[in-house]
Amino acid sequence: xxxxxxxxxxxxxxxxxxxxxxxxxxxxxxxxxxxxxxxxxxxxxxxxxxxxxxxxxxxxxxxxxxxxxxxxxxxxxxxxxxxxxxxxxxxxxxxxxxxxxxxxxxxxxxxxxxxxxxxxxxxxxxxxxxxxxxxxxxxxxxxxxxxxxxxxxxxxxxxxxxxxxxxxxxxxxxxxxxxxxxxxxxxxxxxxxxxxxxxxxxxxxxxxxxxxxxxxx
Numbered sequence: 001x002x003x004x005x006x007x008x009x010x011x012x013x014x015x016x017x018x019x020x021x022x023x024x025x026x027x028x029x030x031x032x033x034x035x036x037x038x039x040x041x042x043x044x045x046x047x048x049x050x051x052x053x054x055x056x057x058x059x060x061x062x063x064x065x066x067x068x069x070x071x072x073x074x075x076x077x078x079x080x081x082x083x084x085x086x087x088x089x090x091x092x093x094x095x096x097x098x099x100x101x102x103x104x105x106x107x108x109x110x111x112x113x114x115x116x117x118x119x120x121x122x123x124x125x126x127x128x129x130x131x132x133x134x135x136x137x138x139x140x141x142x143x144x145x146x147x148x149x150x151x152x153x154x155x156x157x158x159x160x161x162x163x164x165x166x167x168x169x170x171x172x173x174x175x176x177x178x179x180x181x182x183x184x185x186x187x188x189x190x191x192x193x194x195x196x197x198x199x200x201x202x203x204x205x206x207x208x209x210x211x212x213x214x215x216x217x
Contacts (some may be wrong), residue, residue, distance in 0.1 A: 041122045041155040042208065048125025052183030055205040065149070065207055066095035069114075072147075072205065073097075080109040082143065085116060085134040091149075106142075113139035114147040118169070119162035120155045120208075124182055127206065128162045131177035132170065140181065146201040151211040 003011070046056050057072070059065040069092075073081060083089055083099040092099050092114075099114070100106070115135040119128045127148055131137045140146050156162050159180065166174060184203050 041157065042152050042210075044122040045120050045125060045155050046208070048123060049120075049127075049183075049206060050125070052125045053204075054125065054183055055203060057205070057207045059207050059209045062091065062095065062209065065209055066097060068207060069095075069097055069147075076112075076145070078111045078145070080111045081147070082106055082110050082113045082139060084113075084136070084139055088114060088116065088149065110143035112145035112147055113143040114149065115140050117148050117150050117154065118178070119165050120150055120206075121157075121159050121162050121180070122155055123158050124180075126159070126162075126180045126182040127204065128166070129179050129181065130166065130175035132175035137177050140179070141201070144202055146181070146204045148204065148206045149209065150206060151209050153211050 042058075046058070050056050057068045059068055072078075081097075081099045082103075083092060083101055084103075089099070089101050100109070113135065115129065116133060117127050117129050118132075120126070121128065127150070129135075129140050129148075140148075156165060162180075163178075166178060181204060184201060
C-alpha cells in the first residue's frame, strides 16, 4: 500500500522528532556586553559626550582651562557661577576667574554651578558625580547649567569600571548618592515634544584637563 502525502508528512515529522534538536552554545557571561572602546579613551568619551548633547572643551593646561572658562562665561553671560569645592575655589582664584563661593540666595541666582566628578564613562559619555564632594547633591542638579572640571586620568571604559573606581577611592564605603549624568536633562513625555531642563540642568559643559604625564625619551 503506497503512502499518501499525509503519511509521508507525518513520517517525516516523527523522524525529525527522534533527532535531538541542536542546542545553542552556552553564553560566556565573562565576556563584555559591548565592544571595547577606542584605544584613546579621551576620544571615545568626547564623541559619546557630544553625541548625548554635552558641550566639550579640551584643555591642554590649567592656563588653557582659565581661558576656555572665561570665554564661556562671557559668551553665556554667566554672572552667577557657584563653586563650593575648596580645590576648585583655589584653582579659580589662581586664574582670576570670578565665582560665588557661598550659598547666599543661590537658588534664585544660580545661573551655573561648577563641580568636579568621580569618573567619566567613555562608552556612554556619562559623568559620574557623588554627594561626597563639597558640591554635595545640589550643585549638579539645581543650576540651569552644570559645568564640570575633570581630568583625562578619570576616564574609564565603562560604567562598571567607574563604580569600581568609586569603591576604591572610598575604601568600599560608597557615598550616600551616586549619579550618572548623560547629556542635559530632557523629557518628551508631553506630546512627544523634547524639553530640556525638565528635572535638572538644561546644559552640561565639560572641561577636560589633560593631566597625562609628559613622554620621556
